[in-house]
Amino acid sequence: MQDDLPNVFLIGPMGAGKSTIGRLLAAELHREFFDSDHEIQARCGADIPWIFDVEGEAGFREREQQVIGELTQYPRVVMATGGGAVMREANRRALRERGTVIYLYTTVEQQLKRTARDRNRPLLQRDDREEVLRTLFTRRDPLYRATADLVVRTDRRGPKAVVGEIVRRVSRQVDPLMSCKA
Numbered sequence: 001m002q003d004d005l006p007n008v009f010l011i012g013p014m015g016a017g018k019s020t021i022g023r024l025l026a027a028e029l030h031r032e033f034f035d036s037d038h039e040i041q042a043r044c045g046a047d048i049p050w051i052f053d054v055e056g057e058a059g060f061r062e063r064e065q066q067v068i069g070e071l072t073q074y075p076r077v078v079m080a081t082g083g084g085a086v087m088r089e090a091n092r093r094a095l096r097e098r099g100t101v102i103y104l105y106t107t108v109e110q111q112l113k114r115t116a117r118d119r120n121r122p123l124l125q126r127d128d129r130e131e132v133l134r135t136l137f138t139r140r141d142p143l144y145r146a147t148a149d150l151v152v153r154t155d156r157r158g159p160k161a162v163v164g165e166i167v168r169r170v171s172r173q174v175d176p177l178m179s180c181k182a
C-alpha cells in the first residue's frame with residue numbers, strides 16, 4: 001500500500017460509519033486509528049451520556065476540541081470524529097490544515113436504522129429522533145461540505161466497499177497520475 005498519504009480525518013453525522021470505516025481504513029493503510037469519541041471517554045473515565053449529564057453538551061464540546069486539537073497533530077493517522085465536531089471553527093481549521101478530510105455522507109433514513117438500538121448517543125435518546133436528525137442535518141451538512149476535501153456516500157454500500165473508494169480517491173489526490181496508470 002502506498003505510504004505517502006496524508007492524515008485522514010473522517011467527519012459526518014451519527015451513524016454515517018466514521019468509527020466503523022475509520023477502523024477498517026486504518027488497518028488497510030497500516031495506520032494508527034483514533035476515534036475522538038473513544039479518546040474523550042478514555043481520558044475522562046466516563047461514557048458520553050455521563051459527560052452530557054454532568055457537564056452538559058458544552059462540557060463535552062470543550063473536551064472534544066481539546067482531543068481533536070491534540071490528535072490532529074500526530075503524523076500518519078486515521079481519525080474518526082464525533083458527529084458534532086464541525087460545529088466549532090477551531091476543529092474545522094485543525095482538521096483542514098492537518099490532513100485530508102472526508103465527509104461520510106448518509107441519509108437520515110439510514111441514520112435512523114443504524115442508531116435505532118443505541119444508548120450511547122445522548123442527542124438521540126428521545127421520541128422525535130427523526131426530527132432531531134433532520135434538524136442536525138440541515139445545520140451541519142453545509143459545515144461538513146465546507147470542511148471536507150472529499151464526500152463519500154455510505155448509504156448504498158457496506159463498509160469494505162466504502163474503504164476501497166476512500167483509498168482510491170485519496171491516492172488519486174496525492175498522485176493525480178495514478179488514475180492514468182494501469
Ligand SMILES: Nc1ncnc2c1ncn2[C@@H]1O[C@H](COP(=O)(O)OP(=O)(O)OP(=O)(O)O)[C@@H](O)[C@H]1O
Nearest residue numbers: 013014015016017018019020083114154157158159
Ligand atoms: N456503510 C455501512 N453500511 C451499513 N452499515 C453501516 C455502514 N457503516 C456503518 N454501519 C453500521 O452503522 C452503525 C453506526 O456506525 P458508526 O458507529 O461507525 O457511526 P459513526 O459515524 O461513528 O457515528 P457517531 O458519530 O455517533 O460516532 C454500526 O452498527 C455500523 O456497523
Ligand SMILES: O=C(O)C1=C[C@@H](O)[C@@H](O)[C@H](O)C1
Nearest residue numbers: 014037048082083084121122
Ligand atoms: O452528532 C453529535 O453531536 C454527536 C455525535 C457522537 O459522535 C458523539 O460525539 C456525541 O454523541 C455527539
Ligand SMILES: [Mg+2]
Nearest residue numbers: 018019037080
Ligand atoms: Mg463514531
